[in-house]
Every structure is written in C-alpha cells, then in structure tokens.
Amino acid sequence: MTNPVPHSCLALFAGLALSASALAGQVQVAVAANFTAPIQAIAPAFAKATGHTLVAAFGATGQLYAQIEHGAPFEVFLAADASTPAKLESAGLGVAGSRFTYAIGRLVLWSARADYLDGSAAVLKANQFQHLAIANPKAAPYGLAASQVLAKLGLSAALQSKLVEGQSITQTLQFVSTGNAELGFVALSQVYQGGRLSRGSAWVVPDDLHGPIKQDALLLKKGEHNPAASALIEYLQGPQAAAIIQSFGYQL
C-alpha cells in the first residue's frame, strides 16, 4: 500500500517540465480514491506529452462533490461513478457536454493473505471470517457495488454483523492490508498492476453481480478557460492514457 493515511489530500507534482515553453500550465484535478495509482502513472506521461503539470487531490466521490459544490478550486473531476459528474453538470458547475466515461471499474474481493481466496466466492459463502470490509455504500460507488454483490448472492443478512466500513475505498484497502479484516471488497486497480495481482489473493467479481461502475470525468467551470485542463480531458481520451488505465485492470 502506498498511502497509509486515508483522506489526506496528497498533492502530486508531475515532473515539472520547465523546458516545455511558456505554454506550460497547471491543472488541479479532483480524483476518486480508486484512481490514485493510475493518475500517479498518468501524471508524468501527461507532462511529457503536453508540458502541462497535473496536481491531484484524492477523496471519496461524495466528499469531492461536496467540496466542489462549495467552491473548491478543482478544474477537472475524475469521479468513481457517472451520476455525481452528471449532477454537477446539470447544476451548472461543469462545462456542458464535456462529460465522458474515462474508465469502467472492476470490483474485487481481496485478502492480504496469499492463499486465502481461491478465485471464487467460496470463502465468502463459507462465512468463516471475523470481518468483511467494504467502502461506505452511501459515499463510495465501489461500496454500493459491493453491497449489490452481497444482495445478489443472498448473503446480505448473513454477513451484516461482520461488515466493517471504510470511509473511502482507500481506507477499506487499509483495513484489509493490515489484516484487521481478513477480506474486503476493493477496486481492482488498487491491487492490480501491470496486468496481474500485485499481492495477496482475490476473486475478481463478475460484472453481472453489480451495476456497472462507469467512472465519468467532467471539465469543471473553473477549468473552462485553462488550456492545461482541456489538454488533460483530451489526453485521457487518447491511446496513451487508455493503455495506462487498462494496465490497472479497468475496462474502457
């Protein structure tokens, strides 16, 4: 795990391409917690391709929405769902027509122990554990998807007393990676790198057990006239970004 403290807004300075002429600008991006690792990989590539610098702040989608609604200085929003950016767009806080799906998230049941999960829901159904971590379903889209999976498998009632909630998907991962919860539903991107599981054991949850986790991006009003913001929106839809995003297990 790269970030032991959840909810902290980490400023991320991509390689300051000082040589890249007077056109070089900076864009402030609000990023859903599950996209932390991918944006850290995208930032230097974006700086190299465009000369612009990307500064990211991370949080749960609901939390970032509240901040944007109250005047936070973000210019681009990378949410963990489709409905939150749509709400901002219709409230006039986003640039009309700028919204698009930059990634489709995958949910994974993960354990820090290498031999704990066998690529199926068997351990979940056997119910021999103390704690199952999920993200707060009301604030985090991956938490909502996790609760849909439990409902679909008919396990909601049986596992209710074993649920522990993280305030964001980052904190949920922290509960599991410290071993305090034996297993938990997190974003595949958090435990997947370069096309394979980086550690522990997992069950990649089939898409049909939960609603699609369509993650939408939106150009916010504050970034409407910033060339660096438009450049990021364009870059995220291009092939370079797509390759990075897919390498973390997202679909497109």
Add this chain to the structure above:
Amino acid sequence: MPLTQADFNAVLLSLQLASLTTVLLLLIGTPIAWWLAQTNSWLKQPLGAIVALPLVLPPTVIGFYLLVSMGPHGYIGQLTQSLGLGTLTFTFTGLVIGSVFYSLPFVVQPLQNAFEAIGRAPLEAAATLRANPWDAFCTVVLPLAKPGFMTAAILGFAHTVGEFGVVLMIGGNIPGKTQVASVQIYNHVETLEYAQAHWLAGGMLAFSFIVLLALYSSRRRGRQGWQ
C-alpha cells in the same frame, strides 16, 4: 426533527464511550498524577512528556499505531489473540482503549496540578496526627483536590465525546458498536445529508459550550469559596 434512530444510537454510544473512558481514566490517572506530583525521580519529566503526547499528536497518528498494533500481526493483537479475545479493532473495547490514550492528558494534568497545589504541609500535619498515608490521602488530599477531580472528569468526558480521528481509523463505522456521533456527522456530510448533519453538529456545539460553561462557573465558585 430529521434525526434517525441511527443518529440517536450514535449519540448514546458517544455518551457510553465517554462515561466508561472517564471512569477508567480517573482510576488510572489518579496514581499517575499523584506520582508525578510527589516524585523527584529523573523519570518525572520523561513520563510527564509521554502523558502529554496526545495533546500534540494528530489523532491519525494514534489511530494508525492502534490499527497496526491491535491488528492480528501487532503486539497488542497477538497478546489479545493468545488470551482468546480475538482482535480489538472494530470493537467497542478497542475504542475505549484508544480513548483512554487519547484523553489521558486531559485527566492527568488537572489532577497533577491539584495535587501539587496542595503541597506537603497538609500531609505532614496529617502524619503528626498519626494518620497513615492511605488515610491522609482519603481524608485530606481527596477533599482538597475535589475541584481538580471535577475539572479532570469534565475535560476527559468532553474530549472523548469529541473524538473523531482515532475512531475513524480503528472503528469501521459499525452501528451500535463503533458508530459514534462525530463519525455519524462525517457520514451525513459525506452523503450530503446536511439537515441531519446540522442537527447533530449543532447539538455537539451546544453540549460542548454548556460543559465548558459549567466548568468555568464551578471554578469561579471554587475560588470564591476559598476567599
């Protein structure tokens, strides 16, 4: 009023947590404060500094260490597991332990100040009247230090009610077990339920003001009583 049953349960849980923590802290804090007030040992300064640490440390530091140490691979976690208690994260007991650390200086420091203010003279007087040390402590020190105990109890209680960061990191937001009022406010703000957040937050504000007002009023009366 838009408050739900979960909100009331959270408030009740906060009050239970603060009450239990305060009682434990008075029991643990009194001997520590007494020793700190009486000793000339070189350990006085290091121990005093350790007691004061939670005043300056961010709650996330305490929460992080507790999360790691109470987990299955941590020292406390291994101890509680070998005693057959399981692990303490995500439990009410875990929150009580966290709160005792978190509120320790708010109880020990007022007590230490009260004990130091009494000085040695009353105890020496009691000794000449053949009171043994335990007698002297119960019949001389405790009554004289009563305002200190009041301050310690009120500050310990109020500070525990206001605890957030530690609970957030080791609690897991479980209704009826670890979902206390401060965390519930955070939940409401995150999910844009501002009406409920306002009711709970306003309640906390009023509660904190009344507690501090009671504290300052009792101090004023205490001073007048001495004159």
